[in-house]
Amino acid sequence: MEKGVETREKILNAAMHMVRENGLDSLTIGETAKQVGMSKSGVFAHFESRDELLLNVIEFTAQDFKVQVFDRAMQHNRGLERIHALSRYWLRWSNQPSGGCPFMSGAFEFDDRPGVIRDALVKHEKSVHDIWERAAKIAVEEKEFKEDADCKQFAYEVFGNILSFHIYKRLLNDVKAGQLYNVCFQNIISRHLK
Amino acid sequence: MEKGVETREKILNAAMHMVRENGLDSLTIGETAKQVGMSKSGVFAHFESRDELLLNVIEFTAQDFKVQVFDRAMQHNRGLERIHALSRYWLRWSNQPSGGCPFMSGAFEFDDRPGVIRDALVKHEKSVHDIWERAAKIAVEEKEFKEDADCKQFAYEVFGNILSFHIYKRLLNDVKAGQLYNVCFQNIISRHLK
């Protein structure tokens, strides 16, 4: 019962990388097996269906996001400093050379397709929104943001900034993508400052 | 040679609707054939490959965008009025109940996958960016925007706003999505006003 969890981890890790490159939809049991060097049924035995595999990959990726982005940001001081940390870590995580953010592509792929995959994506996108909304609320408490700052609006706009950055950076290869992101980010923050 | 273009149109129209619902990647010759009630090879004969079909669907959709969004906005007065028209028409087009915007999902699906499909998407995303940048420049000429307004930054931020709106509206079903969009849009514009 130890070897099991180890290869399971190996499978999920490989699947995560594949999903980051080609999107959730393109994940295949056969191709995953090939990547980790096992048989199709060997991989299948760990997950009772393709959907279950996909769900586990999503969970696995979300955990990676938590460790790489959220947990690290939490080690920074409350308020503005943490907000900037979140921005840095998030940008780095969702823009790794090995592949983009599967939640972004997934969100657009599955927005019209009801089912367990969509539900899982909704859950995680909501949690990302909440992270930013809470970070803003803390900035209000710390009296760095205005008392009447609209924290939901803040989260919404930060989210849009990340999405736009992704398009300009990864699709359009715009060399100014980083600059566009920073200016936008600063604009959003400025509007909420005390 | 007349029947040909007619069914060709019928095929592309059906394919566009399918692509809007399930994303570019999920488009299949067989399923397309089923939708229009012909044989697989009947559909195939019109396009020499699946990629060619996909390319034509993209072009067809882009043309629809041009008619429904760009051309209509161009009938409005130069400057701010046209910018607001663009926003309205674009929002409506990319948020039809029948399905979302294939360029958005496609952009995230194909950002890491070199090839003709990606190239086509880059071309159209660039043209969308240009539409907004030019609209902003016109607003500068009309002396509604500041002389030193950063029109590229304007386009970048408007783009992010649309993307974020899509997630909040279509995926999260957030009832405040429209309001979040409007506030953000107004914020962006305000910063560029004279």
Place this chain on the structure above:
DNA sequence: TATAAAATAGCACGATCGTGCTATATTGAG
């Protein structure tokens, strides 16, 4: 209306998909 041209269908191919079932190989507990 006859006939060449164009459009569509039918069928076959190898590949891959998800998913069962059965057998073998590997592991960990006594």
Place this chain on the structure above:
DNA sequence: CTCAATATAGCACGATCGTGCTATTTTATA
């Protein structure tokens, strides 16, 4: 070391994929 439990492989299944090739049907022209 033994042996039950677990993990993995092998194989088969129907379905669907993209793509050829060959008929047949439909269209437009002379």
